[in-house]
Amino acid sequence: EAGVTQFPSHSVIEKGQTVTLRCDPISGHDNLYWYRRVMGKEIKFLLHFVKESKQDESGMPNNRFLAERTGGTYSTLKVQPAELEDSGVYFCATNTGYNSPLHFGNGTRLTVT
Amino acid sequence: QKEVEQNSGPLSVPEGAIASLNCTYSDRGSQSFFWYRQYSGKSPELIMSIYSNGDKEDGRFTAQLNKASQYVSLLIRDSQPSDSATYLCAVNRGDTGNQFYFGTGTSLTVIP
Numbered sequence: 405e406a407g408v409t410q411f412p413s414h415s416v417i418e419k420g421q422t423v424t425l426r427c428d429p430i431s432g433h434d435n436l437y438w439y440r441r442v443m444g445k446e447i448k449f450l451l452h453f454v455k456e457s458k459q460d461e462s463g464m465p466n467n468r469f470l471a472e473r474t475g476g477t478y479s480t481l482k483v484q485p486a487e488l489e490d491s492g493v494y495f496c497a498t499n500t501g502y503n504s505p506l507h508f509g510n511g512t513r514l515t516v517t
Numbered sequence: 518q519k520e521v522e523q524n525s526g527p528l529s530v531p532e533g534a535i536a537s538l539n540c541t542y543s544d545r546g547s548q549s550f551f552w553y554r555q556y557s558g559k560s561p562e563l564i565m566s567i568y569s570n571g572d573k574e575d576g577r578f579t580a581q582l583n584k585a586s587q588y589v590s591l592l593i594r595d596s597q598p599s600d601s602a603t604y605l606c607a608v609n610r611g612d613t614g615n616q617f618y619f620g621t622g623t624s625l626t627v628i629p
Contacts, residue, residue: 435615446521447561447605447619460616495560502615503549503568506607508560 406430410496410509418517422484425512427496429478435459435499436479437506438471442492450494453479465490486516520544523606523620531628536593538623540606543587550582552591553605555622561605565591596627 409428417423429436438450450469451461455476464471468487473479483490493513497506523540530536538552549568553561565580567573567589573580579592589608593600603622609615 437617439619444621446519446621449616449618452615463616497617503609505551505563505566506561506617508553508562510560 408496408498408507408509410494410512412512413510414513414515416515416517417486419488420485422482423486423514425481425483425494425496425514427479427481427509429496429498430507433498433500433507434476435501436473437497437499438479438481439495439497440492441495441511447495450481483514486514488516490514491516519620520618521606521608521620523604523623525621525623527624527626529626529628530596532596532598534596534627536596536600536625536627538591538593538604538606538625540589540591540608540620541587542589542606542608542618544608544610544618545584545587546610547584547587547608549609550580550589551607551609551617552578552580552589553607554600555603555605557603564604593625596625598627598629601626 436453441447449463452459453473470482493511495511496509552565555561567580567582577594581590605622606620609617
């Protein structure tokens with residue numbers, strides 16, 4: 405079984421530029437989550453998809469962040485325009501349903517300079 | 518108040534000893550509890566999940582849950598150098614929100 409795949413693994417962009425992160429879930433996992441970890445802090449929730457629908461986006465920091473999950477398959481997270489405080493590791497995770505454990509991708513390390 | 522708190526460490530134990538990692542959570546409605554291990558630069562990987570009060574053992578790992586005290590712990594017996602990593606506690610309500618809340622992690626070093 406292929407795991408959760410994220411790319412790019414690293415991205416370095418300048419303030420004001422746009423970056424798009426992609427996540428390919430484990431096949432059959434309807435739930436897809438985006439999380440972010442800033443250095444020294446806990447992993448924090450950004451949003452949750454059930455198939456193609458946004459179930460909860462209460463963790464999205466502001467309207468510079470836009471997530472999509474077309475057709476309920478892969479998901480993208482776009483940051484536009486990027487700010488310095490957006491730097492961190494962005495994790496995608498998927499699971500099969502409530503109470504089931506999350507399976508994480510390797511993350512995208514975003515650095516905004 | 519943070520949703521999930523862990524003893525921050527770092528924690529160092531000699532090889533062969535028992536490592537004890539602790540976690541408390543604030544939401545009494547939490548239903549599922551997980552321990553993840555994260556090596557530097559890698560993604561978190563699931564070690565244990567526990568849903569009911571009491572102990573759950575899997576090889577050298579034992580998870581303990583006490584919902585009344587809002588406390589979950591992980592014991593690692595016969596610690597090995599390969600156990601050196603950051604251990605993350607995660608808690609989930611299991612309802613429609615289905616958010617997972619994570620602690621900041623405890624860094625464990627097993628000294629050969």
